[in-house]
Amino acid sequence: MNADDLDKTKKTPAFQMVIDHLRNQIRSGRLAAHAALPSERAIAEQFGISRMTARRALLAVEMEGLAYSSGRRGRFVSPQRVAYDISKTVSLSALIGEDGPGLTIKVISQQMAQADAALSAKLAVPEGEVLYKYIRVFLLQDHPAFVEEEYAIASLFPGLFDHNLQQSTTVLMEREYNVPPHSGDITIRMRALNEQEAGLLNLPTYNAGIELEQVIYGPDGKPFCFGRQIWRGELAEFTAHAIVRR
Amino acid sequence: MNADDLDKTKKTPAFQMVIDHLRNQIRSGRLAAHAALPSERAIAEQFGISRMTARRALLAVEMEGLAYSSGRRGRFVSPQRVAYDISKTVSLSALIGEDGPGLTIKVISQQMAQADAALSAKLAVPEGEVLYKYIRVFLLQDHPAFVEEEYAIASLFPGLFDHNLQQSTTVLMEREYNVPPHSGDITIRMRALNEQEAGLLNLPTYNAGIELEQVIYGPDGKPFCFGRQIWRGELAEFTAHAIVRR
DNA sequence: CCACTAATCTGGTATATACCAAATGAAAAC
DNA sequence: GTTTTCATTTGGTATATACCAGATTAGTGG
Structure with missing residues (x-):
C-alpha cells in the first residue's frame, strides 16, 4: 500500500487509513513480536503524507496496543498480552x-x-x-x-x-x-x-x-x-x- | 497560571506544564463534573504557546481520564468513575x-x-x-x-x-x-x-x-x-x- | 416573542518547517 | 581487528498556517 492507495476524495482521514494498514500488517502475523515498524519519515514518504500525519497513525497503533516505541530506536510490534x-x-x-x-x-x-x-x-x-x-x-x-x-x-x-x-x-x-x-x-x-x-x-x-x-x-x-x-x-x-x- | 509561568529554560516541555496545570485545576475539585474546560485557542493564548501544543495538553488530560471532548462543543471535566x-x-x-x-x-x-x-x-x-x-x-x-x-x-x-x-x-x-x-x-x-x-x-x-x-x-x-x-x-x-x- | 440567518466559536485534520537529542551505522585512525 | 569519530537516522517537541464542519450565539425580521 502506498500513496496511490490513499483515497483522499473519501471522508476517511488519511491517518485513519494508515492506521488500518499498519493494524492489518501487525495482526496478519506477518510481523513477529518486537519486529521493527517503518519510521515516521518512511511512512510519510510511502504514503505521500506529512510526517506529523504519519506520526499520528503510529501513535494510534501504539495506543491500540499493537506496537511500542523504544526511545529513538524506533517502534516495534508488541508481544502478546x-x-x-x-x-x-x-x-x-x-x-x-x-x-x-x-x-x-x-x-x-x-x-x-x-x-x-x-x-x-x-x-x-x-x-x-x-x-x-x-x-x-x-x-x-x-x-x-x-x-x-x-x-x-x-x-x-x-x-x-x-x-x-x-x-x-x-x-x-x-x-x-x-x-x-x-x-x-x-x-x-x-x-x-x-x-x-x-x-x-x-x-x-x-x-x-x-x-x-x-x-x-x-x-x-x-x-x-x-x-x-x-x-x-x-x-x-x-x-x-x-x-x-x- | 499563564505565559509568564511557563519556564521555557527548563527541560520540562511546555505541554507537560500545561498538563500539570489543567490536572491540578480538575483534581482540586474547583471544577464540577461536566464543567467546561478552556478551549484550545484560549489555552494557547493564555500560555503563549501554539494551539497544537495546547491541544496536545488537553488530549493528555483526556487520556488521563480527567476530561472528555464532546464534538465541537468543547471539553468538559469527567464525572467520577x-x-x-x-x-x-x-x-x-x-x-x-x-x-x-x-x-x-x-x-x-x-x-x-x-x-x-x-x-x-x-x-x-x-x-x-x-x-x-x-x-x-x-x-x-x-x-x-x-x-x-x-x-x-x-x-x-x-x-x-x-x-x-x-x-x-x-x-x-x-x-x-x-x-x-x-x-x-x-x-x-x-x-x-x-x-x-x-x-x-x-x-x-x-x-x-x-x-x-x-x-x-x-x-x-x-x-x-x-x-x-x-x-x-x-x-x-x-x-x-x-x-x-x- | 419567535424563527431564521449570519457570525463566531469550537474541536478535528493536515501541512511544512524547525530544532533537539538519543541511537545506530559507517568511516577513519590506531 | 578494535576503537574512536563522524554522519545519518530515529523519535520527540514546537510552531504557524490552512481548512473543515459541527455547535452556539448574536442579530434581524416578522
Whole structure:
C-alpha cells in the first residue's frame, strides 16, 4: 500500500487509513513480536503524507496496543498480552513462574516508610505505622510489562529487606515468614502514567496504562500487603471467574 | 497560571506544564463534573504557546481520564468513575439499579445472527446456531459510559426481541425466562475503539478504552449469553475479591 | 416573542518547517 | 581487528498556517 492507495476524495482521514494498514500488517502475523515498524519519515514518504500525519497513525497503533516505541530506536510490534486471572492468584510472578523463561524483576528502590491516611486505611494499621516500600519493574523477555509499588507491614516481616526482592514477594512472605496470601481485594482502572512509571516502562508520560491495585489478606483476614501495578496497556489482560451473589 | 509561568529554560516541555496545570485545576475539585474546560485557542493564548501544543495538553488530560471532548462543543471535566465489582455481579444495570437516578440504556441495533467460530466457542453452541445480537449504549446522567454488544442463545429466549431491551437483560432473562445468572467468566483489557464505538461514546477512534468481555453461565453451568462492553477509560473502575487457590 | 440567518466559536485534520537529542551505522585512525 | 569519530537516522517537541464542519450565539425580521 502506498500513496496511490490513499483515497483522499473519501471522508476517511488519511491517518485513519494508515492506521488500518499498519493494524492489518501487525495482526496478519506477518510481523513477529518486537519486529521493527517503518519510521515516521518512511511512512510519510510511502504514503505521500506529512510526517506529523504519519506520526499520528503510529501513535494510534501504539495506543491500540499493537506496537511500542523504544526511545529513538524506533517502534516495534508488541508481544502478546499476558492473561492474569485475578480471581485465583494475587501474585503474577507466582503465576508465570519465576523460573519461567522470560520474567525478570528489577528492584528500582526500597526504603522504610510510614503509613499515611490512605495506606493506613488500606492496610488497617494506624497512621505512622512502619512499612516496607519497594518499587520494582517486571520485564517479560526484557520488555517492561509493569511497574509495581508495594507496601508491606514491617512488624510482620522483620528483616524483609535482607532478602532478595527480585522474586515473588508473596512467595517469599509465605516461605520465610509463614504468612500465606489467603485473599485479595483488587481494583482495576485506566489512568495516565506519571513520569517515573513512564520512564521505567519506556513510554511517554501522557500515555494511559492499566492500574491494578490490590490489598492482600492473610488467613486471619488481616491485610498484610498493598500494591499498585501500572501496566503497559497493550500487555495487560485480566480474567476472573465470578459467582453471582444476590 | 499563564505565559509568564511557563519556564521555557527548563527541560520540562511546555505541554507537560500545561498538563500539570489543567490536572491540578480538575483534581482540586474547583471544577464540577461536566464543567467546561478552556478551549484550545484560549489555552494557547493564555500560555503563549501554539494551539497544537495546547491541544496536545488537553488530549493528555483526556487520556488521563480527567476530561472528555464532546464534538465541537468543547471539553468538559469527567464525572467520577463507576466502581463495578466483577466478582459479585455480571450485570451493571442490575448493580446500579435501573431506577437509579442516572442510568439510561439506548438500543442502537438488534438483529438475529448466527454463531461464528469465536461465538460458538464462547457460548458452547454449534457454529451457525441462531443468536440474538443487540448493541446498546449505557449512559450515566446522559453521558455515555460504555457500549455493549451482546449475544444470547435464541432457543433459550423465544420472543426476546418482543421485550423492551432498555433494561438489564440478565434481569429480564431471569424474570421472563427463568434463566438466572449463576456465574461469569470475565476478561478485561485495554484497546482502541473502533469507529462505531467511538461515535457512540463521542470519542476519537484512536482513543483507548477498557474492554470487558463476559460469558454468563446459568445454574446448569452452561453459557447463555456473551457480551462485550467497551468503556470510556476515564469512567471504568472494576473491583474484585479474590480467593487464592493453590 | 419567535424563527431564521449570519457570525463566531469550537474541536478535528493536515501541512511544512524547525530544532533537539538519543541511537545506530559507517568511516577513519590506531 | 578494535576503537574512536563522524554522519545519518530515529523519535520527540514546537510552531504557524490552512481548512473543515459541527455547535452556539448574536442579530434581524416578522
